[in-house]
Amino acid sequence: MTRTRSPRSAKKTPSGGLRPWLGWALKLGLVGLVVLAGFAVYLDAVVQEKFSGKRWTIPAKVYARPLELFVGQKLSKDDFLTELDALGYRRESIANGPGAASVNGNTVELNTRGFQFYEGLEQAQPVRVRFSGDFVAELSGSKGAKLAVVRLEPLLIGGLYPKNLEDRILIKIDQVPPYLLETLVAVEDRDFYSHFGVSPKSIARAVWVNTSSGQMRQGGSTLTQQLVKNFFLTNERSLSRKLTEAMMALLLELHYDKREILEAYLNEVFIGQDGQRAVHGFGLASQFFFSQPLSELKLHQVALLVGMVKGPSYYNPRRYPERALERRNLVLDLLAQQGVATPEQVEAAKKMPLGVTKRGSLADSSFPGFLDLVKRQLREDYRDEDLTEEGLRIFTSFDPILQMKAEASVNDTFKRLAGRKGAEDVEAAMVVTNPETGEVQAMIGSRQASFAGFNRALDAVRPIGSLIKPAVYLTALEKPSQYTLTSWLSDEAFSVKGADGQVWKPQNYDRRSHGTVFLYQGLAHSYNLSTARLGLEVGVPNVLKTLGRLGVTREFPAFPSMLLGAGGMSPIEVATMYQTLANGGFNTPMRGIRSVLTAEGEPLKRYPFQIQQRFDAGSIYLIQSAMQRVMREGTGRSVYNVLPGSLTLAGKTGTSNDSRDSWFAGFSQDLLAVVWLGRDDNGKTPFTGATGALQVWTSFMRKADPMPLDMPQPDNVVQAWVDSRTGQGSDANCPGAVQMPYIRGSEPPPGASCGGENPAGGESVMDWVKGWMN
Numbered sequence: 001m002t003r004t005r006s007p008r009s010a011k012k013t014p015s016g017g018l019r020p021w022l023g024w025a026l027k028l029g030l031v032g033l034v035v036l037a038g039f040a041v042y043l044d045a046v047v048q049e050k051f052s053g054k055r056w057t058i059p060a061k062v063y064a065r066p067l068e069l070f071v072g073q074k075l076s077k078d079d080f081l082t083e084l085d086a087l088g089y090r091r092e093s094i095a096n097g098p099g100a101a102s103v104n105g106n107t108v109e110l111n112t113r114g115f116q117f118y119e120g121l122e123q124a125q126p127v128r129v130r131f132s133g134d135f136v137a138e139l140s141g142s143k144g145a146k147l148a149v150v151r152l153e154p155l156l157i158g159g160l161y162p163k164n165l166e167d168r169i170l171i172k173i174d175q176v177p178p179y180l181l182e183t184l185v186a187v188e189d190r191d192f193y194s195h196f197g198v199s200p201k202s203i204a205r206a207v208w209v210n211t212s213s214g215q216m217r218q219g220g221s222t223l224t225q226q227l228v229k230n231f232f233l234t235n236e237r238s239l240s241r242k243l244t245e246a247m248m249a250l251l252l253e254l255h256y257d258k259r260e261i262l263e264a265y266l267n268e269v270f271i272g273q274d275g276q277r278a279v280h281g282f283g284l285a286s287q288f289f290f291s292q293p294l295s296e297l298k299l300h301q302v303a304l305l306v307g308m309v310k311g312p313s314y315y316n317p318r319r320y321p322e323r324a325l326e327r328r329n330l331v332l333d334l335l336a337q338q339g340v341a342t343p344e345q346v347e348a349a350k351k352m353p354l355g356v357t358k359r360g361s362l363a364d365s366s367f368p369g370f371l372d373l374v375k376r377q378l379r380e381d382y383r384d385e386d387l388t389e390e391g392l393r394i395f396t397s398f399d400p401i402l403q404m405k406a407e408a409s410v411n412d413t414f415k416r417l418a419g420r421k422g423a424e425d426v427e428a429a430m431v432v433t434n435p436e437t438g439e440v441q442a443m444i445g446s447r448q449a450s451f452a453g454f455n456r457a458l459d460a461v462r463p464i465g466s467l468i469k470p471a472v473y474l475t476a477l478e479k480p481s482q483y484t485l486t487s488w489l490s491d492e493a494f495s496v497k498g499a500d501g502q503v504w505k506p507q508n509y510d511r512r513s514h515g516t517v518f519l520y521q522g523l524a525h526s527y528n529l530s531t532a533r534l535g536l537e538v539g540v541p542n543v544l545k546t547l548g549r550l551g552v553t554r555e556f557p558a559f560p561s562m563l564l565g566a567g568g569m570s571p572i573e574v575a576t577m578y579q580t581l582a583n584g585g586f587n588t589p590m591r592g593i594r595s596v597l598t599a600e601g602e603p604l605k606r607y608p609f610q611i612q613q614r615f616d617a618g619s620i621y622l623i624q625s626a627m628q629r630v631m632r633e634g635t636g637r638s639v640y641n642v643l644p645g646s647l648t649l650a651g652k653t654g655t656s657n658d659s660r661d662s663w664f665a666g667f668s669q670d671l672l673a674v675v676w677l678g679r680d681d682n683g684k685t686p687f688t689g690a691t692g693a694l695q696v697w698t699s700f701m702r703k704a705d706p707m708p709l710d711m712p713q714p715d716n717v718v719q720a721w722v723d724s725r726t727g728q729g730s731d732a733n734c735p736g737a738v739q740m741p742y743i744r745g746s747e748p749p750p751g752a753s754c755g756g757e758n759p760a761g762g763e764s765v766m767d768w769v770k771g772w773m774n
Contacts, residue, residue: 025165028574046198051194051231055264056168056766058391058599059161062374063154065441065594066117069129070149071139075104077131079401084110085398086155088291088357098124101548106131113293115153116601118395118594128621134705140356147355150543156372157285160378162388169601170391173263177529180264180282182308182340185329189223190338192257197224204214207279224249227265229744270562271305272312277556281762289317291358300349303331304356317356325354341603347670366453367444370398372591373572376458381605391599396440396592401712402704404544406430406442406673407449409700414447417695429456429676430696431575436665437609438579438588440572454680455664457571462661465565466526466635466689467654470548470581472535472563475522477547477619480743485520485622491530496560504560506532509655516729524634526563526653536561549614551576551587560762565654574665575674582650582667584711585615617714618743624650624711625741627666635690636666639698648708650700653689662692673697680773713741720747730754 069075081103088112089101101110107130128152130138132416139147159167169333173181185192207624216280221229228248252261257410270287272279279288285305286294297305307327317324329350336346336722374396378387385391410428424592432442445455452520454460467497476483491514495505506528508514513529523531542557547556556567569577580587588611596604627650628634635653643649651666662677662685675693678685685692713719721737723730727748730737742748 006078015695017457023037023499029539032113032773035525043499046748051240051252056170056267057162057166057229057389058170059159059167059170060378060387060390060392060394060732061156062156062158062160062371062394062396064396064400066115066154066395068149068151069127069139069152071136074134074135074705075131075136076134076705077171080108080129081518082117082404083152083155083401084108087153088287088293090292090296093462095126096218096357097296097393097762098635099292104138106765108215112150112549113153116393116597117151118597121601125150127497132436146751154395155478157396157398157400160375160387166278166280166770167274167284168267168279168281169261169287171281171283171294176266176282177260177295177302179299179335179341180266180294180306183331183335184262184265184309184332185223185304186338186340188226188309188671192223192262192300195222196222196614197251197253198222198246221245222249223265224252224261227261228252228267228389230270231264232270239371242666248525268311270312271308271338271579272316288538291357293458298352299335299345300328300332300352301351301355303335304328304354307331310419317354318358321354328354333466366399366450367443368397368450369443369455369457370440370592371401372445372455372458373440373443374679377591377593377607378596382579392670393597393599393601395594395596397434397437397441397594398592400443402671403442404434405703406432406444406700409696409703409771410444410447410449413696417692422686425679425683426677426685426687426692427456427460427572427680429460429694430701431457431571431674433575433579433590433672434670435579435582435672436588438583438590438592440575456676459567459570460676460678460680461570462676463566463656464574465656465661465663466528466531466652467569467663467665468543468565468567468653469523469526471532471546472531472538473519474581474615474619474623475538475543476534477622477743478546478616480746483519483534483738484742484746485518486748487519488727489513489519489522489524489530489534490518491522491527491533494533497534498559506560506564520629523652524629526630526635532560532563536560547577547646549587551579551589551614565656571674571676574663574676575672577733578665578672578674580614580621581627582672584617585613585620618716619712621714621717622741622743627651628709629718631666635692638690638694639701642698642702646708647701647706648710650709651697653694655688655690657689658684659686662687663689664693664697666697666701668701669709671701671704671706675700685707715717715742716746717741718747721750723746 079292082099089099092100092102095109095111098113101108107128109126109128111126112124115122126142127147128280130139139150141147145717147292163169191201195476225245228245232248247673267281267283270278270280271282271285274288279285282305283294286297288290289305290301290682304317304324307330310323311380314320315324315327316621332346332349335341336343362718374394380392412429414423428444428447430444431440443457445457446453491511495503497503508528509526517527517530522534538559540562543563544556544558545737550575552569554569554573556562561564573774576590579590590607591607593607595606628648630652631649636651639649647668649666649668651664654663655661660682662679663675665674675696676690677687677696719739720742721730722728722740724736724738729751731754732749
């Protein structure tokens, strides 16, 4: 009988045992493919959404005023060249191409750069400027054609940055200089135009090099992968991130062409650090390292920037010039090997210096005082995200030449006064404006002008002392039937009891009384007693109303002490007040912004010049005349130890109690400047208004070389000859006769004869100027 083998005891075959595992593997594989496909779909959406939409948040860019040239303009050749240097113009023997300039004696030839202004695009053009003394004598263009006006592109002075503190200047691929694209591809991804986002050849080459050397010497990432990592991912080192990077690179190449990817890379790549601000893209890197637009870079400059991509910190040319030079020359040699440039071109480029500027010309701390003003004015009209993300272009009234001179005046004066005990603890603030327009042209918020901290020009509210006195005298002079410049005032001690029972007893700075003085003498010599008496006569509330009409919006209590400047103001508020005095009684609100463009160059908003007449021109003419006497005969007379006597100026010193604050505010025809010196802890300083702030102001005016004050005499003002001792009418030929302005009808009648005694026993004009300075 034949026995059959039980199926259970039969030997299992290998194929039968693997079948379940294969099934499970197949199922897991299908699930994995589904998950991978889903992940790919998700990544595809991420890639397209960000890459096709708004790729970057771009900070608003803030520009200085454009320098406008015309025949007859007051501008020295040295100041013009300083501006060209700040703009990054190249000095060449022959100006060749935009951004180049050559100097030959008193003539400067240059090729301007095109620029998109509020009014439209201004094309680049060749310009020839001839100077005579401190004036533009001739302005011509192509083939010698006369030009009426030429406007240079404005200096970029800063930006308003987003929270991530990234900054970039967006560029189009057709704006890049010769060699940049070829150099970038040759150094970073020589197979860029043949791969599809990932290059197996590059990966294999990197593995071979790294294995042979025993260290990481070469990466296998393509330009597309680098862009993906910077644009979408973090710097995490993991296999999963690397796989994600590769997949996104493939998807990016699937949807976008090589030019779009290259353009994005040019704008995204990180090439340096400016303090807390990250410098991204070749457009900003060109300005940051060379102070030149990207389109103007030469071969050696292109090689340096491309070489820095590998390690921006390691190859920083300002910190490690030897490393940077070696890396640049290595890139140049590679260009010769790959035929991108000829050996002759490479050898010439290797002989060039690195050529980087000493510091980043776009440093966000260069002009923090003025930028603070701009930010505050912008926030009245725009949200923070508009200012930090939309790439707005802000055009301002900032004058870099005046700013440089203001900073130098502060530094020079403190060096000169360094021997004064306590001078090292004194801080400074300064505001410079155009008297006719109210435009702020320069601002210093700290003794260290580049310090981006407490802005004393805007926020230091300190007692203004005698700076208030022009408001007291102007209040009186608006009543010509009662007060003229030669009205008599008593400068004798007195006291006043207030409603609270407190007694106010003012004193002169020199602790002396001066008898009876002319009204203009009280202001010129800054006498406290005569000023306080006059202020009480016209009424403290009326003086405060005059302050309001001058442009001061701050409210003050109507205490007698306000007549001598016990109230506090910031330097910008003082500038507003004196702006009205300097501008013939016309109030012009302080402004730092002229216009705003979108990132695409479309006009968005203008900030037009505003003006309102607040005072009669005649009374302002009289107060200006008295303030000119401050400079000629009174507390400001030391300016003429430095400045020429032909320069007509008006101003006023100010010193608060115990010399805690040193002020000076004064103006010429084209410049108004307010200077404050003091301690942040409100301690005593070694300076009065005349010995401190006035010295800074004088130094600035010497450097700025302003136009003399020349206010036309109003129709309601007449000039009359008076006796300098009595103030009575006199013949022009009498000894001691002086000419004084009066509102028509308030002038003294002509004198019948020469001579006469001062009935009030006051000092003569010749005598009182020998007194003490306030």
